[in-house]
Amino acid sequence: MDSIWTKSADMPEFPILETELHTHVLIIGGGLTGILCAYFLQQAGVDYCLLEKNRICSGITCGTTAKITAQHGLIYGKLLQEKGAETAEQYLRANLLAVEEYRRLGSKIACEMEEKNACVYSVSDRSELEWELTALDRLGFPAKFVDCPTLPFRTEGAVCFPHQLQFHPLRFAGGLAASLNIYENSGVRRMTEHLAITEKGSVTADKIIVATHFPFINTRGVYFMKLYQERACVTAWRQAPDVDGMYIDAAPDGLSLRNYKNFLLIGGGSHRTGKTVRRTSPRRSSGVPEEYSRESAFAREFFRSRTADWGLRKLKTEAARCFPTAEFAGAWAAQDCMSLDGIPYIGPYSPSTPELFVAAGYNKWGMTGSMVSAMLLSDLVQEKENMFSELFSPKRRILTPQLAVNLLEAIKGIAKPTLRGRCSHMGCVLKWNPEEKTWECPCHGSRFGPNGAVLDNPAGKPLRKIP
Numbered sequence: 001m002d003s004i005w006t007k008s009a010d011m012p013e014f015p016i017l018e019t020e021l022h023t024h025v026l027i028i029g030g031g032l033t034g035i036l037c038a039y040f041l042q043q044a045g046v047d048y049c050l051l052e053k054n055r056i057c058s059g060i061t062c063g064t065t066a067k068i069t070a071q072h073g074l075i076y077g078k079l080l081q082e083k084g085a086e087t088a089e090q091y092l093r094a095n096l097l098a099v100e101e102y103r104r105l106g107s108k109i110a111c112e113m114e115e116k117n118a119c120v121y122s123v124s125d126r127s128e129l130e131w132e133l134t135a136l137d138r139l140g141f142p143a144k145f146v147d148c149p150t151l152p153f154r155t156e157g158a159v160c161f162p163h164q165l166q167f168h169p170l171r172f173a174g175g176l177a178a179s180l181n182i183y184e185n186s187g188v189r190r191m192t193e194h195l196a197i198t199e200k201g202s203v204t205a206d207k208i209i210v211a212t213h214f215p216f217i218n219t220r221g222v223y224f225m226k227l228y229q230e231r232a233c234v235t236a237w238r239q240a241p242d243v244d245g246m247y248i249d250a251a252p253d254g255l256s257l258r259n260y261k262n263f264l265l266i267g268g269g270s271h272r273t274g275k276t277v278r279r280t281s282p283r284r285s286s287g288v289p290e291e292y293s294r295e296s297a298f299a300r301e302f303f304r305s306r307t308a309d310w311g312l313r314k315l316k317t318e319a320a321r322c323f324p325t326a327e328f329a330g331a332w333a334a335q336d337c338m339s340l341d342g343i344p345y346i347g348p349y350s351p352s353t354p355e356l357f358v359a360a361g362y363n364k365w366g367m368t369g370s371m372v373s374a375m376l377l378s379d380l381v382q383e384k385e386n387m388f389s390e391l392f393s394p395k396r397r398i399l400t401p402q403l404a405v406n407l408l409e410a411i412k413g414i415a416k417p418t419l420r421g422r423c424s425h426m427g428c429v430l431k432w433n434p435e436e437k438t439w440e441c442p443c444h445g446s447r448f449g450p451n452g453a454v455l456d457n458p459a460g461k462p463l464r465k466i467p
């Protein structure tokens, strides 16, 4: 299930680390976050190197839909209500700056960057859109209310951010990475605050940035409690209309849309990794024609219990109903780390490790998230002030309802008796995903191939016993 990006980009190649090195800043992880951090440090004349476990951008970055926008669903009304005007205003500002930085860098790299409107639509609730518009108005951002004439299903309208961007993420990252100091196939196996050991070499560093998507050091920062992972699918369709913009449903189980060349990319089927897709409530069923919603709840539940859905089947059905003339061209899936309060963790890894840094928890908005991380962390490792350091600080308050959900999932996963294998991360019972043919951990989102090899963090070791 390679993504359209992987199939259409030639990435630069880098050597394996086979020596002992010293550098000022070590970056671990060569996704968009790590590459942008490396680029900013190189620009600032800082001595650095980057270690990547596989090939660069072979993690979540190659599975994205690559919309670059400061519009992260309907987040501003929520931030304003839960965290106040200053936090909401700063979050908006940081992400708008990230969009502008992409615009600047993208103009120098052949990465098919295009300016588009970003829109959050609703199929059922105009009032949630109005609430968001009121919040944005209070924050002084000129969002617009629009109808969605290019969408072939009925909506209640959309909140629109003008002048946002879409691009080819791997062409952008590959273009930036070509001149950077990177080692590939050099995964960090063990580390301390100033030392990282790979299979064939090691790096000592004054400062280390962990940009491995899910932070893999368990003994600091309790990221195994502060993060969970959500998986989603993306499908590509030919003979589909140009929707002329980047769209996403306000409902978490809805669709995400953008065009790339002559393809329409339709994302959806979001679910906690290791769990099947939530039942779609008829009122919230985004973009789904009405006859689907009129199926009896019993029939739907019966069908679901017989054939648990891991995202792709549901997404393909919904997409085909919304775009009946479209021809299915391919699909892939990816997952992202979800923070407790909707704001990423960017800053010192833990209060006791001031020279170890982390960037994680982008809540599926990691294009701007990784740019914000690179701008912020490149300042912090140079001991410069940055106005967003408090907002994204990983040491902020974590008492949220999501924390209770994460703890409950972990307790259930660890306590559940099984004669079969367990996750090599913290011992949770794994679940088989028949659509992707993978073993998945509902606690923290680690994934393993049928042979037990690690596919996704935070697990670092393969399965000792195949379930």
Ligand SMILES: Cc1cc2nc3c(=O)[nH]c(=O)nc-3n(C[C@H](O)[C@H](O)[C@H](O)COP(=O)(O)OP(=O)(O)OC[C@H]3O[C@@H](n4cnc5c(N)ncnc54)[C@H](O)[C@@H]3O)c2cc1C
Residues within 6 Å of the ligand: 028, 029, 030, 031, 032, 033, 034, 051, 052, 053, 054, 055, 056, 057, 058, 059, 060, 061, 062, 063, 064, 065, 066, 067, 068, 069, 186, 187, 188, 189, 211, 212, 213, 216, 230, 231, 232, 233, 234, 267, 333, 334, 335, 336, 362, 363, 364, 365, 366, 367, 368, 369, 370, 457
């Ligand atoms: C379906 C989907 C659609 C999305 N669409 C959008 C979108 O439209 N817009 C948006 O803003 N965001 C989107 N996102 C989110 C975004 O794609 C991610 O947040 C972002 O790509 C994460 O980048 P990263 O560099 O943090 O992680 P990754 O790309 O996963 O990079 C981490 C790297 O670290 C490496 N690594 C791991 N462990 C080690 C180790 N021990 N040693 C060395 N290297 C290691 C991995 O191999 C990997 O290459 C989407 C997410 C999903 C799931």
